[in-house]
Amino acid sequence: MNLEEARGLLQEFVKSEKIRLHCRAVEVIAAALAKELxxxxxxxxIAGLLHDMDCDLEPDVKQQARKAVEILKERTDxxxxxxxxxxxxxxSNTGVMRESRLDFALSAADNVSGLIFAYGLMKKTLDGMKVKGLKKKLKDKSFSASVRRDLILDIEKAGMELDKFLETAIGAMQGISGEIGL
Ligand SMILES: [Fe+2]
Incomplete structure (x- = not known):
């Protein structure tokens, strides 16, 4: 499967514009991390783009990801x-533990995208966002409280320093700021 086919699947299965944008953000962060590593x-x-492709089909978070993989196995290579x-x-719901670099990177990207988006909304722009400011938001657990800080910090298990990760993720999201509307 190539990225174009993955975009087709996202269009087919995800109707919510909010989830599509989230998937797009995780896509560009994951790609930027791959480049660095x-x-x-x-x-x-592709992993970033499709990680939540079953969110519309499967509202129960406990079941999410399983359905996505079912579709991927049936429809793609x-x-x-x-x-x-x-x-x-x-x-925590599938019982499939993170092991590979991609596993750690995807979960970190998934969560940091939410943190950057919330911080960008607060600043009303992604322009000029700095690692230092984002790190403060990472430490302030009351800010965007649903973001899993532990999964972000685990980026080191993918072989990347936290600062480098945050810088890469900010840069990736700035590259699609027009799409995100920030
Ligand atoms: Fe996600």
Missing amino acids: NEDEEKWA CGEEVCHAILAHNE
Whole structure:
């Protein structure tokens, strides 16, 4: 499966504009991380783009990710690595634990995208966002409280320092600021 086919699947299964935008943000962050870590950019982008593709079909968060992987296995040749990362991004419900670099990167990207978006909304723009400011928001657990800080900090298990991760994620989201409307 290539990225274009993945976009088709997202259009087919995700009707909510909010979820599509979230998926797009996680896509660009995952791709930027792959580039930094010399991993497969397209594969990581696909995992980012499709990690929540069953959110509209499966409102019960406990079941999410399983349905996505079911569809992916039936319809695509996206491979075990992508499926594993998608299952592991909901590890507390699927029981599939994060193991690979992609697993850790996807879960960190998923959560940091929410933090950057909330911080951007507060500042009304992503322009000029700095690692230092974002780190303060990361430490302030009352800010965007649903963001899983532990999953962000685990980026080090993918072989990347936290500061580098935050810088990369901010840059990736700034690259699509027009789409996000910030
Ligand atoms: Fe997500």
